Amino acid sequence: MEIVIAATPEDAARLVADRFEQAVTAAGEDGITLGLATGSSPVATYRELIRRHREEGLSFAHARAFLLDEYVGLPREHEQSYFRFIRDQFTAHIDIDDATVLSPDGQASDPLAAAQEYDRAIREAGGVDLQILGIGSNGHIGFNEPASSLASRTRVKTLTRRTVEDNARFFETVDEVPVHVITQGLGTIGEARRIVLIATGEGKAEAVAAMVEGPVSAFCPASVLQMHPTVTVVLDEAAASRLRDADYYRYIQEERHRLAR
Ligand code: F6R
Numbered sequence: 001m002e003i004v005i006a007a008t009p010e011d012a013a014r015l016v017a018d019r020f021e022q023a024v025t026a027a028g029e030d031g032i033t034l035g036l037a038t039g040s041s042p043v044a045t046y047r048e049l050i051r052r053h054r055e056e057g058l059s060f061a062h063a064r065a066f067l068l069d070e071y072v073g074l075p076r077e078h079e080q081s082y083f084r085f086i087r088d089q090f091t092a093h094i095d096i097d098d099a100t101v102l103s104p105d106g107q108a109s110d111p112l113a114a115a116q117e118y119d120r121a122i123r124e125a126g127g128v129d130l131q132i133l134g135i136g137s138n139g140h141i142g143f144n145e146p147a148s149s150l151a152s153r154t155r156v157k158t159l160t161r162r163t164v165e166d167n168a169r170f171f172e173t174v175d176e177v178p179v180h181v182i183t184q185g186l187g188t189i190g191e192a193r194r195i196v197l198i199a200t201g202e203g204k205a206e207a208v209a210a211m212v213e214g215p216v217s218a219f220c221p222a223s224v225l226q227m228h229p230t231v232t233v234v235l236d237e238a239a240a241s242r243l244r245d246a247d248y249y250r251y252i253q254e255e256r257h258r259l260a261r
Helices: 009-030 043-056 082-089 111-124 161-170 186-190 202-213 221-227 246-260
Strands: 002-006 032-036 063-067 069-071 130-133 155-158 180-183 194-199 231-236
Touching (some): 002 009, 002 246, 009 032, 009 043, 009 130, 009 194, 009 231, 043 082, 063 082, 069 082, 111 155, 186 221, 194 202, 202 221
Parallel strands (some): 032 063, 194 231
Antiparallel strands (some): 069 180
């Protein structure tokens, strides 16, 4: 894992935006398939990418995108559906073709079949080239809660009480938070060719330490990323505060910069 510790959340967002910009630019007219997360973690990155699109001409015209997950039962128009969230926070403000921004169908009459269909659609599109992830305070990625199979595919999951409470800040009351979701599985996410995970704030420090320095375990689903060859974890100081080997990661970062000069 490449661990990058930024001084501030804003710096972390800029670093992740750099990775996006490099990948989108390198793909050029061949196009790129992006994997997009929702939640608060990537919002500053999306804001920075919107700025680069508006002010610097960064184009997403040849990109397409798959979302990680969706609540079961929320209408697409609901302002907390992930279908709507990603448009409001990101894709409506760049030049990506809206028809190519896909998400699981949380309103399907058969959510399990919709989940399997979504998994197939990702594969048939040739897979995700660059996936951005956040991490839950309990170590989930997507909505693969603790004890998820490390080989899981896209399916329906029930949220833990902790995740429901974490997500309640987006709703009027905790009772409005849906408890079921369709989420890409850990096996599905792991097929992305590159993964960049962003985590900021003290509330993520414990989960980050378990992901990076703990054992690979279904108890911390994000720890499965240790098995992926091209993962970058971008943190601010607060999210890195529980890492035992933070000085080593900083040293490696400096060496990388030195060699790049
Ligand atoms: C969102 C997602 C989740 C979030 C995680 C962190 O699409 O898949 O794994 O990334 O719950 O949420 P925030 O960023 O709101 O702390």
